[in-house]
Every structure is written in structure tokens, then in C-alpha cells.
Amino acid sequence: MRLLFCGVRGSTPSPGAEFTRVGGNTSCVALAHDGEPWSLVLDAGTGIRGLTRELGGRPFSGAILLTHLHWDHVQGLPFFAAADRDDARVQLLLPDQRSNPAVPAIEVLAGAMSPPHFPIRPDGLRGDWTFDSIDRGRHEIGGFEVVAADVPHKGGRTLGFRISDDSGSVAYVPDHRPDPVPGPELAALLAGVDLLVHDAQFLEPERAVADAYGHATVDDAVRIAQAAGVRTLALFHHSPARVDDDVDAIGKAAAGGDLDVVVAREGQQIRLG
Ligand SMILES: [Zn+2]
Numbered sequence: 472m473r474l475l476f477c478g479v480r481g482s483t484p485s486p487g488a489e490f491t492r493v494g495g496n497t498s499c500v501a502l503a504h505d506g507e508p509w510s511l512v513l514d515a516g517t518g519i520r521g522l523t524r525e526l527g528g529r530p531f532s533g534a535i536l537l538t539h540l541h542w543d544h545v546q547g548l549p550f551f552a553a554a555d556r557d558d559a560r561v562q563l564l565l566p567d568q569r570s571n572p573a574v575p576a577i578e579v580l581a582g583a584m585s586p587p588h589f590p591i592r593p594d595g596l597r598g599d600w601t602f603d604s605i606d607r608g609r610h611e612i613g614g615f616e617v618v619a620a621d622v623p624h625k626g627g628r629t630l631g632f633r634i635s636d637d638s639g640s641v642a643y644v645p646d647h648r649p650d651p652v653p654g655p656e657l658a659a660l661l662a663g664v665d666l667l668v669h670d671a672q673f674l675e676p677e678r679a680v681a682d683a684y685g686h687a688t689v690d691d692a693v694r695i696a697q698a699a700g701v702r703t704l705a706l707f708h709h710s711p712a713r714v715d716d717d718v719d720a721i722g723k724a725a726a727g728g729d730l731d732v733v734v735a736r737e738g739q740q741i742r743l744g
Pocket residue numbers: 481482498541543544645646708
């Protein structure tokens with residue numbers, strides 16, 4: 472399995488020269504089976520735009536899984552050109568809104584993507600799109616095993632995903648306000664993955680803000696990764712205020728123990744397994 476970081480920021484994009492090494496686009500990660508095109512996308516932040524280039528002229532054919540509906544995870548969706556063409560085939564899955572089960576998934580998404588907030592609705596995208604909900608538990612999506620579990624965050628239901636194929640496994644938890652001890656489903660989702668892509672938006676001195684916004688600190692991410700026995704931790708969902716030098720310093724400070732720690736950078740590819 473291959474992984475590509477298409478966007479690694481949280482909250483809002485951060486353009487500018489001081490952000491180019493880490494990248495300024497918001498959350499999006501693409502996955503592919505070995506030797507195949509990118510076919511599973513996690514979140515649709517502004518980073519998803521760059522995936523069109525990576526597909527080399529091919530239409531997107533696969534699934535897009537949204538962890539939740541916050542702007543930094545959906546605003547790139549209508550700008551994913553490889554999925555907005557007549558020959559694209561896209562299965563979009565967003566968290567089942569248990570608090571309001573009568574509302575179809577497409578209408579949940581349309582809450583953020585419809586006039587007057589945006590010129591078109593989700594069904595205005597070209598190609599063969601389906602819009603459905605995904606709930607906690609085990610799923611098979613495009614040859615990947617996908618396990619979903621609830622993640623404490625803020626403002627709407629949030630899921631985390633564990634994705635595996637024959638060659639490796641990754642857990643994706645971009646927005647997380649950790650409980651002191653993770654619940655059993657989330658703990659099982661994280662246990663022993665090859666790569667954990669985890670919320671690292673804040674630092675310990677910013678703890679009060681992290682709690683208020685429903686996010687983790689870098690120390691939280693390291694502690695969670697160590698407890699779960701993951702092989703590599705990728706610090707992700709960087710604060711849009713953090714310039715390249717700051718993120719590099721954070722990565723350096725977090726590295727050094729038994730745990731392999733990397734800073735997620737836009738455009739970086741990782742081979743799993
Ligand atoms: Zn976010």
C-alpha cells in the first residue's frame with residue numbers, strides 16, 4: 472500500500488513562502504494498492520486538488536471517506552478536477568449522523584456545499600457519484616479493509632479510520648481531543664498499525680486552546696502512538712500559524728525515543744508494509 476499526503480494543515484490553508492516545505496493545504500491523504508492508481512481518499516480538504524496531477528490525466532475511480540464535515544476536511548471537494556468529469560466514479564462516505572438519521576448523506580454534505588454558500592450542490596459534480604453514510608465497524612471498500620471508530624472531537628460526529636490491505640495498515644485520526652484513556656474501539660483501531668497519522672495541532676503550553684477546540688497536542692500524539700504500539704507516527708493537521716521552521720523543530724523534539732516520528736509534509740509518499 473502507498474500513502475500520499477496531499478494536505479497536512481488543520482483549520483484553514485496557510486499559503487506563503489514560510490509554509491512551502493511542510494505545505495499549506497488542509498487535510499487530505501490518498502491511498503493506493505501497490506502498483507495501482509490512488510483509489511481511496513481520506514478527507515477532502517484543499518489538498519485534494521493536487522491529487523488530480525498525481526493521477527496523470529486519469530479520472531478518479533474510488534472512494535472518498537470523510538472523518539467529519541468541518542471546513543478543513545471538505546472544502547477541496549468541488550475542486551478535485553479528476554473527480555469532476557464525466558468518466559469519474561466516486562463513492563463518497565461521511566459519518567452517519569445518528570442525531571438526525573432521516574437526513575440523507577447528500578443533504579448533510581449540502582449543508583456546507585449549496586447556494587448561497589457555494590455555487591453548486593454535491594449532485595452538481597460531473598461523473599458517477601454516490602453519497603452514503605458510514606458507521607463504526609468493519610467495511611470492505613475497494614479492496615481495502617476499513618475499520619471506523621468514533622473519535623472525541625468537537626462539533627459533530629467524527630470518525631477515525633484504520634485501513635489495511637495485504638501489505639500494510641494505517642490509522643488516520645486527524646482531529647482528536649483524547650480522553651485520558653482511549654475507549655476500547657478506538658484503542659483497537661490504533662493497535663499496532665504500521666503508520667498512525669494523528670492530530671498534532673497544538674503544543675503543551677497551548678493545552679487550554681487544544682481542549683477548547685477539540686484537538687490533541689504533539690505530546691498527546693506521541694503518548695497515544697506509544698500506548699498503541701504503532702511503528703511510525705506522522706504528526707499531522709499542523710496549525711496554520713506554524714511556519715516550516717516551527718514544524719521542523721516540533722518534529723525534531725518529538726523524535727528520538729523508541730517510536731519513529733515523522734512530520735507529515737504535503738507531497739510526501741510513504742510505502743507501507
Ligand atoms: Zn480539522
